Amino acid sequence: MGYGFGGFGGGNMQQLMRQAQKMQQDMQRARAELDERxxxxxxxxxxxxxxxxxxxxxxxxxxxxxxxxxxxxxxxxxxxxxxxxxxxxxxxxxxxxxxxxxxxxx
The missing domain is CATH 3.30.1310.10 (Nucleoid-associated protein YbaB-like domain)
Structure with a gap:
């Protein structure tokens, strides 16, 4: 396991960042769909x-x-x-x- 903040290795941090970006994109898409409804x-x-x-x-x-x-x-x-x-x-x-x-x- 790599060293990093809170026990996260570099790979885990990148995975968390990707998940956060996907969640942000999903939120934006849901908001846009709701705005037009x-x-x-x-x-x-x-x-x-x-x-x-x-x-x-x-x-x-x-x-x-x-x-x-x-x-x-x-x-x-x-x-x-x-x-x-x-x-x-x-x-x-x-x-x-x-x-x-x-x-x-x-």
Whole structure:
């Protein structure tokens, strides 16, 4: 066995470095795939629909005309907030499922 830090020989250290590089590449690939994935929430019986990408960029927001009531804007605001909260929760769940043991990914 070679001499080195913590009992690792030169070959073992190189192997650890290769494993670390592979893990970093896997993390980057998983993050990129998640960033491009679409997440959708439909609230209010389909009156408001929001689609975001995994990187939390809004892709689309659809509001049915019948939910737009100038005398009750609070209802529409609540639906939009609900859609955002739902989509963000879905993204966070996907992040935890995709990268459960990857530091800095939550």
């Amino acid at each position: 679409e997440f959708t929430s439909s609230v209010g019986g389909g009156m408001v629909e929001l689609t975001m990408l995994g990187n939390k960029t809004v892709k689309s927001l659809s509001i049915k005309p019948e939910v737009i009531d100038p005398d009750d804007k609070e209802m529409l605001e609540d639906l939009i907030v609900s859609a955002f909260n739902d989509v963000i929760a879905k993204i966070e769940i996907a992040e935890k499922e995709t990268m459960p043991n990857m530091p800095g990914m939550m």
